[in-house]
Amino acid sequence: MTDSILKTQNLTKEFGKLVAVDDVNLDIERGEFRSLIGPNGAGKTTTFNLLTGALRPTHGSVTFNGEDVSGLPPHKRVRRGLGRSFQITNVFSGLTVRENVRLAAQAARHQGFTPVEEFLDRKDSFDDVNEHTDRVLERSGLLGRGDELADVMAYGDKRRLEIAIVLATDPEMVLLDEPTAGMSAEETRETMDLIDEVLSDRTLLLIEHDIDLVMRVSDRITVLHRGQVLSEGTPDEVSEDPEVREAYFGGVEA
Numbered sequence: 432m433t434d435s436i437l438k439t440q441n442l443t444k445e446f447g448k449l450v451a452v453d454d455v456n457l458d459i460e461r462g463e464f465r466s467l468i469g470p471n472g473a474g475k476t477t478t479f480n481l482l483t484g485a486l487r488p489t490h491g492s493v494t495f496n497g498e499d500v501s502g503l504p505p506h507k508r509v510r511r512g513l514g515r516s517f518q519i520t521n522v523f524s525g526l527t528v529r530e531n532v533r534l535a536a537q538a539a540r541h542q543g544f545t546p547v548e549e550f551l552d553r554k555d556s557f558d559d560v561n562e563h564t565d566r567v568l569e570r571s572g573l574l575g576r577g578d579e580l581a582d583v584m585a586y587g588d589k590r591r592l593e594i595a596i597v598l599a600t601d602p603e604m605v606l607l608d609e610p611t612a613g614m615s616a617e618e619t620r621e622t623m624d625l626i627d628e629v630l631s632d633r634t635l636l637l638i639e640h641d642i643d644l645v646m647r648v649s650d651r652i653t654v655l656h657r658g659q660v661l662s663e664g665t666p667d668e669v670s671e672d673p674e675v676r677e678a679y680f681g682g683v684e685a
């Protein structure tokens with residue numbers, strides 16, 4: 432039996448008459464690197480938003496670690512270990528590297544329900560958050576650079592900081608929404624290497640339209656087309672699927 436970390440059941444999102452995500456069943460195994468690909472308008476971003484909680488499904492459910500999280504807002508999903516990155520991650524440019532990471536660690540960790548509870552919680556958790564921040568900086572290759580202002584960091588280092596911010600929320604699973612969008616081939620390679628270096632022990636779901644990129648990095652690939660799952664399997668299985676070739680290349684041999 433597989434050890435599922437994230438499942439969707441009959442996940443559906445309608446925008447008026449348009450069914451953007453249509454009865455999608457995903458079953459992602461703990462530790463897996465899964466990619467979700469599909470041509471423009473296939474429903475990738477909508478699926479991503481249903482998983483993070485930015486959108487609520489019209490029908491169906493999202494289960495994370497055995498818990499139905501369909502009704503939970505994004506920040507509560509993050510606290511349960513379902514992290515997300517890049518397009519939603521904010522690097523505060525006026526803050527230092529350490530402050531950025533610390534803020535993310537704090538936001539993900541505080542558990543108090545009222546300001547008073549939070550205040551009472553705070554003393555103990557300060558040491559805890561500081562230690563966690565150090566561990567994250569070390570893991571991300573940023574220890575010793577904590578006092579640098581995010582604003583003046585080089586492009587590649589900023590990406591490193593973005594990943595550190597995700598890691599600070601202590602995710603069991605990370606949702607990556609087109610992390611290399613707009614990058615050169617060289618920057619794409621560096622970013623994927625960095626993800627591999629820093630997040631390789633987490634379950635990853637990469638939303639991506641670059642089919643060549645996902646072929647290289649994924650354990651399994653789910654192909655969406657017109658809101659539905661068209662194909663699923665290892666990179667080899669998916670790339671040999673005639674329906675995938677049809678959807679991507681219009682039947683023309685690539």
Ligand SMILES: Nc1ncnc2c1ncn2[C@@H]1O[C@H](COP(=O)(O)OP(=O)(O)OP(=O)(O)O)[C@@H](O)[C@H]1O
Nearest residue numbers: 446449451469470471472473474475476477478640
């Ligand atoms: N808020 C919305 N209101 C109405 N229609 C929407 C909304 N968001 C997405 N859609 C539509 O749902 C369909 C799926 O869009 P989605 O952005 O999820 O696809 P995608 O696979 O991410 O595409 P792309 O690669 O172009 O970003 C598209 O037809 C899109 O126009």
